Amino acid sequence: MDAVEHDKRGAGGRPAAGRKGEVDARLLDAATRLFLTLGFDATSCDQVALDARAGKASIYARYANKGALFAAVIESNLARLFATDAAHLAEGPLRERMTAACLGVVEQALQPDAVALLRLLVAEAPRMRDMALSADQLRWRMGVGRVAEAIAARSSGPDAIARATVPAAQLIDIVLAPALMRALLGEDEAGLMQNAKERIGVAIDFLAARGALDSWD
Template identity: 35%
Template sequence: MTNATQPPKRKGGRPSLSEVAKIDARILVAATALFLEHGVDGTTFEAIANKANVSKPTLYARYSTKSDLFEAMIRANVTSAMASTADLSEGLSTEDTLRLVGQKMIREATKPVPLGLMRLYITEAPRHGVLIREVDYIGREAAVAMISEALVPTLNSDAIHHARLIADKFIDMVFIPYLMRMLLGDTKSSLDQRVDDTMSCLKALQLIN
C-alpha cells in the first residue's frame, strides 16, 4: 500500500528556493577562496564553477562578469563579518564593554580570511573604487552600530549620540591603525597597549568615566 502522506519525489525542473540558496552560497564561498588564492584576474569562471560544483551556465545565469561576482562576494562577506555582542555580560562599565567589544571586533577582522579580503579590496580599488568606498562605508557604519548598541546600556543621558561618538573615536584610534599594521605584516603590534592608550585618551576627553 502506498503511503498517501509521503511527498512526491522531484522530477527535475526548477530547483527549490532552498536549493537555489545553497547553490548561491557555494558559488560565493568558492569565489572567495579562489579570489584570495589567485586574485581576480587569475581566477576563471570555469575554476569557480568546478570548485562550487555547478555548471558554467548556472554560474553565468547569476553573474555575467567577474566584476558582478566580485561585487556579490564583497557584499556577502561584509554582511557576515560583524562579530556578535550577544554574549556580553550585563552590568559592565562603559570602559569594560568597549574593551571587550572592540577587541572582539578587531580579532574577527584580523582573521586570515577577512584580512586577505581587505588586501584584495586594496588591490582591486583602481577598478572597483566606487564599490570599495561604498563597502568601506557600510562596514564602518556596521561597526559603529555594533559598538554603540553594546555601549548604550552603560550610559545615562543622550546615550545614542554619546555611544556613537565613542565608537567613532575607537574605530579611528584603535581599529583602523591596528588593522593597517596587520595589513603591512606587523604581527607584533600590541593590541592591548593600543586599547589602553585609547582608553586613557577617551577619559581625558571625558567621553568615558
C-alpha cells in the same frame, strides 16, 4: 547543464527552494578561495561556478559581473567576521562594553583570513567605484555596528544605535585603522593586540573628555 546542478534544480530549471541557500554558500566559498589564491584578474565567474560544482546559470543569475561577485565576497566575509552578540554587549558599564566590543572587532580583523581579504581589497580599491561598496558600508561592516550596539545596549528607542554610530565610528577609526595598517605590513598579531588594548583606553578617555559619551550610561 551538468549532472550535479541538474539534481539540485526544481521545476523550470531553477534551484529547488531548499537548495538555493546551499548553492549561494558554495558559490561564495569558492569565490573567496579563488580570489585569495589567484587574485581578481585571474579569477573568472566560470571558474567559480566550476569550483562550486554549480552550473554557469547559477552564478550569472545572482551576480551581474565579476565585480558584483567580488563585492558579495567582501560583504559576506565581513558579515561573518564581525557578527554581533547583542546579549553579550549589554553586560557591564559603558566603558567595559565599549572595550570588549572594540577588542572583539580588532581580534577578528587581525585573523589571517581577514588580513588576506583586506590585502585583496586594498589591491582592488580602484575598482571599488564599480562594486556598490562604499567606504561607509565597509566601516560599518568592520566593527562600527558592533561597537554602536555595545554603546546603545541599555538605551531604548529606534534611533539609539544610529546616535551611537558617531562615537563608535570614532573609536574604530582611532583603534582599528592603525592596527590593520601594521598588520598589512606583517607585524605580529600578539603585539598588535596589546597595542590595541592601550589605544582603546586612550580613545575612550578622549571621547569622554569631548562629551561624546555623555548621553550614554
